[in-house]
Amino acid sequence: MWQNIPWQEIVVGVCVLGAAIFLLRRWIFPGKKAAGCGGCSGCAKTTDSGCSTPANNSKL
Amino acid sequence: MSAVPIRLALVGNPNCGKTSLFNRLTGARAKVANYPGVTVERRSGVVTAMESPAELVDLPGTYSLFVTSPDEQVARDVILGKLAGERRPDLLVAVVDACNLRLGLRLVLELRSLNRPMILALNQMDEARRRGISINTAALSQAIGIPIIETVAVNRQGVADLRDALDGYTRQPPVPAGEQVITLSDRQESVEALYDQIESLIKQHVIQPEAMPRWQDRLDALVMHPVLGLVVLFTTLLVIFQAVFAWATPVVDLIDGAFVALGEGVATTLPDGILKDFIVDGLIAGVGGVLVFLPQILILFFFILVLEDTGYLTRAAFLLDRPMRGLGLSGRSFIPLLSSFACAVPGIMATRTIADPRERFITIMVAPLMTCSARLPVYALIIAAFIPEQTVWGIFNLQGLTLFVLYFAGVLSAALIAWFMRRRAAREEFPLLLELPSYRWPMAYHLLIGLRERAWIFLRRVGTIILALSIVLWFLATFPGAPEGATQPAIDYSFAGQLGHFMQPLFAPLGFNWQMCIALIPAMGAREVAVSALATVYAVGEESIDAALGATLAASWSLPVAYAYLAWFVYAPQCISTIAVVKRETNSAKATTFFTIYLFALAYFAAWATYQIASAIVN
Numbered sequence: 199m200w201q202n203i204p205w206q207e208i209v210v211g212v213c214v215l216g217a218a219i220f221l222l223r224r225w226i227f228p229g230k231k232a233a234g235c236g237g238c239s240g241c242a243k244t245t246d247s248g249c250s251t252p253a254n255n256s257k258l
Numbered sequence: 259m260s261a262v263p264i265r266l267a268l269v270g271n272p273n274c275g276k277t278s279l280f281n282r283l284t285g286a287r288a289k290v291a292n293y294p295g296v297t298v299e300r301r302s303g304v305v306t307a308m309e310s311p312a313e314l315v316d317l318p319g320t321y322s323l324f325v326t327s328p329d330e331q332v333a334r335d336v337i338l339g340k341l342a343g344e345r346r347p348d349l350l351v352a353v354v355d356a357c358n359l360r361l362g363l364r365l366v367l368e369l370r371s372l373n374r375p376m377i378l379a380l381n382q383m384d385e386a387r388r389r390g391i392s393i394n395t396a397a398l399s400q401a402i403g404i405p406i407i408e409t410v411a412v413n414r415q416g417v418a419d420l421r422d423a424l425d426g427y428t429r430q431p432p433v434p435a436g437e438q439v440i441t442l443s444d445r446q447e448s449v450e451a452l453y454d455q456i457e458s459l460i461k462q463h464v465i466q467p468e469a470m471p472r473w474q475d476r477l478d479a480l481v482m483h484p485v486l487g488l489v490v491l492f493t494t495l496l497v498i499f500q501a502v503f504a505w506a507t508p509v510v511d512l513i514d515g516a517f518v519a520l521g522e523g524v525a526t527t528l529p530d531g532i533l534k535d536f537i538v539d540g541l542i543a544g545v546g547g548v549l550v551f552l553p554q555i556l557i558l559f560f561f562i563l564v565l566e567d568t569g570y571l572t573r574a575a576f577l578l579d580r581p582m583r584g585l586g587l588s589g590r591s592f593i594p595l596l597s598s599f600a601c602a603v604p605g606i607m608a609t610r611t612i613a614d615p616r617e618r619f620i621t622i623m624v625a626p627l628m629t630c631s632a633r634l635p636v637y638a639l640i641i642a643a644f645i646p647e648q649t650v651w652g653i654f655n656l657q658g659l660t661l662f663v664l665y666f667a668g669v670l671s672a673a674l675i676a677w678f679m680r681r682r683a684a685r686e687e688f689p690l691l692l693e694l695p696s697y698r699w700p701m702a703y704h705l706l707i708g709l710r711e712r713a714w715i716f717l718r719r720v721g722t723i724i725l726a727l728s729i730v731l732w733f734l735a736t737f738p739g740a741p742e743g744a745t746q747p748a749i750d751y752s753f754a755g756q757l758g759h760f761m762q763p764l765f766a767p768l769g770f771n772w773q774m775c776i777a778l779i780p781a782m783g784a785r786e787v788a789v790s791a792l793a794t795v796y797a798v799g800e801e802s803i804d805a806a807l808g809a810t811l812a813a814s815w816s817l818p819v820a821y822a823y824l825a826w827f828v829y830a831p832q833c834i835s836t837i838a839v840v841k842r843e844t845n846s847a848k849a850t851t852f853f854t855i856y857l858f859a860l861a862y863f864a865a866w867a868t869y870q871i872a873s874a875i876v877n
Binding site: 206207209210213214216217218220221224225 | 536723725726729
């Protein structure tokens with residue numbers, strides 16, 4: 199019975215879905231905890247607040 | 259034990275060692291450099307080995323509470339408890355560079371006028387002693403009424419004493435303090451009296467040598483000479499780019515070979531099916547294609563870190579101040595632009611140190627033209643595939659020279675655009691005030707932290723964004739499959755193939771084929787994904803992955819097309835995060851739209867011109 203399960207397709211499907219959700223959460227629906235810099239992973243965040251200080255309000 | 263931890267704040271001039279001390283006290287590994295402006299936002303951590311819990315906040319450097327730039331404003335607002343959502347610190351830890359006591363004491367005396375609990379960490383005492391500066395700390399402490407702890411943060415000296423002093427404070431309840439009000443008139447009335455007081459303190463408690471060490475003066479005369487200094491700077495940069503290729507190639511080849519072997523191993527081990535295709539064409543080709551460039555990134559940052567730690571980069575900022583003023587910028591723009599060579603995001607955030615709003619705006623607009631490390635894999639791939647590995651003029655490696663030209667093209671373009679933007683606006687003079695650090699041997703501790711940080715940033719990007727984008731791209735390049743009786747390769751019928759063919763007419767004047775067009779889309783997430791996207795698209799399209807990506811590209815693209823693709827990547831703002839941080843820092847949708855459109859237009863024109871000129875020459 200279990201041999202008929204398309205396990206290769208399931209594994210690949212889960213990976214693709216996980217990757218798509220990861221990207222959507224990162225850029226389209228970032229949520230409250232997202233870093234203000236857009237989450238490029240380009241800076242060294244050594245603390246929780248490393249990139250999340252309220253933005254400067256000065257308008258150029 | 260109190261439920262709310264005591265809040266401590268590190269306050270001091272730029273480049274006095276606050277972040278080093280922060281790292282030592284909290285066990286964090288925040289970036290440290292021998293130039294001012296490294297910290298432009300406050301960061302916090304928990305002080306380790308304390309009896310009571312204590313939160314330590316590391317603030318951007320400031321010379322005074324009367325601020326001139328946005329980063330100094332952050333420091334002032336946190337100190338005064340005026341930053342929204344930030345509790346006022348219970349205790350201030352004033353960090354003063356013992357070699358620059360005059361400037362440090364100015365801030366300390368201003369802080370003292372706030373009537374807040376404070377401890378003074380007199381940092382870099384080893385360097386002060388080496389220079390013959392002798393400070394009677396006990397007498398100075400008594401004179402200013404603040405406990406003083408001598409420290410050398412970079413090698414932990416005095417850090418335990420400072421921690422004990424902080425621990426002693428946390429055992430006592432904080433002294434309640436009233437609201438402080440500081441006005442500009444206070445400053446005008448008090449600044450002269452303040453300096454008189456500082457001179458008096460220094461005269462009584464400090465013995466200073468007559469002059470700086472002579473070898474440092476001689477070296478400064480060379481590296482800060484208007485002409486010879488520029489020669490030294492450009493020679494140094496040229497050597498760095500040579501090394502990026504010459505030193506990294508053996509390791510890059512080794513990693514590349516390992517991934518090709520891994521792909522072949524998996525292909526022969528797993529049964530035919532979708533899982534094998536996914537692992538070989540999606541994961542190994544996509545992630546491996548980018549990971550091979552780690553050695554080049556580390557070599558580039560090794561040199562930048564060495565230059566930072568020796569104190570040379572601040573000299574370079576002064577050296578470039580005059581030519582940059584001709585372009586409408588100043589040496590203050592140098593540090594943010596330099597940071598942009600790592601990543602435009604922290605570079606743009608570092609523009610908060612620029613007091614002149616117009617200069618800050620221009621620096622933000624041109625910062626992405628500095629070649630960030632995410633472009634390096636794209637450049638390295640195409641250069642290695644199309645530029646022969648040969649020596650020119652007897653000493654230069656042609657590949658390294660090409661990389662230097664690409665970096666230089668970004669710098670030159672930034673200079674021209676800054677000049678063009680500035681000439682349309684009246685300007686106000688803001689003199690460059692930077693602390694000139696003394697020369698020192700680069701510290702292995704700082705180099706290791708810096709390299710570890712860069713390696714971690716790169717690996718984290720590979721393991722998150724690049725991996726996810728590679729998986730999604732593999733899916734788009736694989737599904738839907740070719741219909742029955744199809745005459746074209748299966749990838750032509752896939753989502754990615756259809757999208758690539760749809761985009762291709764727009765990029766046809768640039769010579770881009772549809773595979774190159776596809777790679778531009780995920781590269782918006784992270785530029786280096788262009789490499790993994792090309793690897794995935796070509797791997798899915800081919801029968802087997804038995805050749806390195808470079809060889810595949812060399813067989814598929816012409817030389818003018820390769821040059822045009824490089825030109826596109828010099829200018830295109832292909833990074834969502836950069837656009838997001840521009841929006842955040844300018845707080846203007848109009849400025850962000852202008853930024854995005856002008857850079858894409860510039861990229862399109864540059865790639866078109868490069869393709870047309872190169873085609874004319876080749877033909």
